Amino acid sequence: MSTVQSLVKGWCPDLFAPMQAADGLLVRIRPWFGRLSVVQAESVAELAQRFGNGVIELTNRANLQLRGFSPDGARAALQIAISEGLVCADPAHERRRALLVSPLAGLDPDCHEQTATCAGLLQDRILDADDLEALPGKFGFSVDGGGWFPVGALSADIMLQACPAGWKVVLGDAQSQPLAMEAAVAGAVSVALGCITLGSVGDGKVLRPSRTPEAGPQLLQQAGFQVCPREHTPLFRPPAVGSLPGQVFGLGAVMGRLTAEAFLECVHAVQDAGHDGFRVTPWRSLIVPEPIRDMQEFVTDAGDPRLRVQACIGPMGCVRAGADVGHAALFLAPEVPRGEVLHVSGCIKGCAHPGAASMTLIAQQGDYDVVCHGRTTDRPNWTHQTLVQVKTLLRTELKDFAS
Ligand code: SF4
Known part of the structure; x- marks a missing residue:
């Protein structure tokens, strides 16, 4: 069996050093201090559409992850990203930009x-x-x-x-x-x-x-x-979508995934409202300067149960995935109580949610090991559960904790 250490890659895939995934090369772009100008955001959408597979993922480090690049496409995208100020020209500098700031x-x-x-x-x-x-x-x-x-x-x-x-x-x-x-x-x-x-x-x-x-x-x-x-603070995190302090507005991406078209629609809405940019949060949402509703793909209701689930790309982008975890997460989302988080992971590496979740599922070739209030590497409370069995566990175990 693989351990997490054996699966962890030694680098963070940026445009200088993309990572091979099942759907092509994967790259991450780090918006400076989590902020993107309208021009930069348009450029990101263009890179995803022109050189990648048109998907933009918001990561839990407030980065933008693009997929499906060829080696030539990644090289061309790098030059554009440097010219737009999205990436440092010096790869040694680019490696030293893993900095999160309160959004x-x-x-x-x-x-x-x-x-x-x-x-x-x-x-x-x-x-x-x-x-x-x-x-x-x-x-x-x-x-x-x-x-x-x-x-x-x-x-x-x-x-x-x-x-x-x-x-x-x-x-x-x-x-x-x-x-x-x-x-x-x-x-x-x-x-x-x-x-x-x-x-x-x-x-x-x-x-x-x-x-x-x-x-x-x-x-x-x-x-x-x-x-x-160290003073440890409780894990409670307020919603990052809907109306937020500072009269700004959060737009959630279900499991962090968006099409470049939806991303562009948001960029143009921000521009049409007279603003020059927006922010990216590590909670897979965008912060825009004023309420923008009714846009395809984005979630604006903090009570939407799809915001309570996390899942990695699954077999579409990773050969290690033991099941279509995104599909499983959406199937189970209505059973996840408010304030709780369900993480469905394709394998023990737990890319989508490295920390503890209210309930964590690890795909095991058709069924799931289940960890309650822990992470993928913790000892499972139940093994080889079907999705129907997990549904029952969500109702009994999480509702008990929530009540
Ligand atoms: S957690 Fe998902 S994306 Fe990460 S290595 Fe495992 S299957 Fe692949």
Whole structure:
């Protein structure tokens, strides 16, 4: 049986280094700070239609994933993406852009007012630090200003989190004392260097605090910080669709998947309303400046049960998939209670939802192993369940927890 480690690829597929999938080459584009101008968004749709299979996926890192590229198509798309400012011209810089920012920064009055500035400063420092070239593309940073999307919701290897007295550097099981913004940014860079150094004396791989949380205290100490126990926040996440603070509006994509046509329809609606861009959230939605309803494919009702399910691409795009998980997820969605999440995974890797879900299904050649309140790698509570049996489990197990 495969382990997750054996399935994890060593890089994050960008336009410099696409990944082979069953439906062609797969690439990810990282909108700077989760924002896209109308011109950039049109360009993304064009790349998907002209060189890919016309599908645009919103990922849980607020990236845009395009599929079905040929090697020549990926090369041509790279040049266009660089010219539109979607991708850095230097691949070493592009690898250091895994930075998540609170999507309502500057809009939500409860999100720390320095959030966007802090993110800009951190990104600049990371790009300037050539010593960080060894960081893998998957090594993630986040700047979490709190507010509607609470502090702690944006997981990463190194987080800067707003607190009443400033910012904390958070990694693994530990966090620093409150710091001024500039000191926190410098601290994040210095801890990232520590991850490279500490990894080089271990197995030679860069240490990732999200995977080795027990290393957090040592890394903070080496960077000269006080070590405080990390305050874990509840998993509750408010909806990212419908009306949101800051008088903006969230448009959800069912399981993160859109056609380029639907994406373009949204772009043109934003443009027609006199705005120059929109934002992408890590909760598979777009944030537009004013309500836009009745658009094909998008979900605008936060109560829509399809927003409670997650599934990977399945056999259409991955040879490892043990079932048509997207179809299964939509079949089961009406049974998932409000506030709960069902993750249907094609295999143990759990690409669509790496964390814990209320219920997780792992496809096993025709039926499913089921984990309650855990992730794909946890020991299943039930094995070899049919979809009809899972339906019953959803009714009995999740309704019990919800009540
Ligand atoms: S979780 Fe899905 S997409 Fe990821 S490797 Fe497994 S089958 Fe493929």
